[in-house]
Amino acid sequence: MTRAVVFAYHDVGCRCLGVLLDQGVEVPLVVTHEDSAAENIWFESVAKMSRERGIETITPEDPNTREVEDKVHRLAPDFLFSFYYRAMLAPALLATAPRGAFNMHGSLLPKYRGRVPVNWAILNGETETGATLHEMVEKPDAGRIVDQAAVPIGPDDLAVDVFRKVTDAAGRVLARSLPDLLAGTAALRAQDLSKGSYFGGRRPEDGRIDWKAPAKRIHDLVRAVAPPYPGAFTEWEGARLRVLRTRLLPQRGSAGAAYLHAESGRCIAACADGGSLELVELELDGKALSAQEFAHRIGARRVAIH
Numbered sequence: 001m002t003r004a005v006v007f008a009y010h011d012v013g014c015r016c017l018g019v020l021l022d023q024g025v026e027v028p029l030v031v032t033h034e035d036s037a038a039e040n041i042w043f044e045s046v047a048k049m050s051r052e053r054g055i056e057t058i059t060p061e062d063p064n065t066r067e068v069e070d071k072v073h074r075l076a077p078d079f080l081f082s083f084y085y086r087a088m089l090a091p092a093l094l095a096t097a098p099r100g101a102f103n104m105h106g107s108l109l110p111k112y113r114g115r116v117p118v119n120w121a122i123l124n125g126e127t128e129t130g131a132t133l134h135e136m137v138e139k140p141d142a143g144r145i146v147d148q149a150a151v152p153i154g155p156d157d158l159a160v161d162v163f164r165k166v167t168d169a170a171g172r173v174l175a176r177s178l179p180d181l182l183a184g185t186a187a188l189r190a191q192d193l194s195k196g197s198y199f200g201g202r203r204p205e206d207g208r209i210d211w212k213a214p215a216k217r218i219h220d221l222v223r224a225v226a227p228p229y230p231g232a233f234t235e236w237e238g239a240r241l242r243v244l245r246t247r248l249l250p251q252r253g254s255a256g257a258a259y260l261h262a263e264s265g266r267c268i269a270a271c272a273d274g275g276s277l278e279l280v281e282l283e284l285d286g287k288a289l290s291a292q293e294f295a296h297r298i299g300a301r302r303v304a305i306h
Helices: 010-022 046-052 066-075 117-123 159-183 215-225 291-298
Strands: 003-008 026-031 056-058 079-083 101-105 128-135 145-152 232-236 239-249 259-263 266-270 276-284 287-290
Touching (some): 003 010, 010 026, 010 046, 010 079, 010 159, 026 046, 046 056, 117 159, 117 215, 128 159, 145 159, 159 215, 215 232, 215 239, 215 276, 259 291, 276 291, 287 291
Parallel strands (some): 003 026, 026 056, 079 101
Antiparallel strands (some): 266 276, 276 287
């Protein structure tokens, strides 16, 4: 029986671990993360799933220690798999698997190598992304591709919507490519890194809205960081206003200073490029605020926003 040690976290981790077990791969060890009290945990637990399956589960702060390396080496896995595990695996750890180490990445590599690829794809206005199973090498997300599948990004899809599509795609990609990997017949192809780019992590502060940006760029930012992510935000009369959902309206203005105004009980942002957004879901200082209530607060004013 083929053995694999799995490094995994999040929904993709659960989905892909399930695929391995369903296809008869023996998993003697799962390495995952402790959930952070500072993070909104809205996704499935790999630790819970693996323990329910009777698999030894560890949560080291750093997987690249001699202790973890020795433990994995003693288990003599054929493969290592990483499914949305948040730490890079060092070459010494990758070398413990003689038949290869493979990672599931949430983009169509070589595009969007690096951190939070779903969020970056939406922020940049992409109309598709996907999931890619690739060989792990020392350079992040740079190894040969085993298989990948695309998913569409709708014009109003939020990051969580796209992430669910990517999770489904990850399961499909692994399920259809695993038999050839196990048989040693998978045809891997090198990435052309010049056709992609690397993106870093994002912080909550990166959700601050720049009202000088075009309306579509702001709409894409709102979608990219909408809950369960930290959300886009701006300042309103000394308070923090989170903008959780917007609707991009047909172009109807000309370029100029951005401002908010009310229109038939709706709250409208006239953006600097002449485009407009309807602010659909809002939160003021941590409390839900209906668009109608916010429009009432604005009244007949045109409120400058920066």
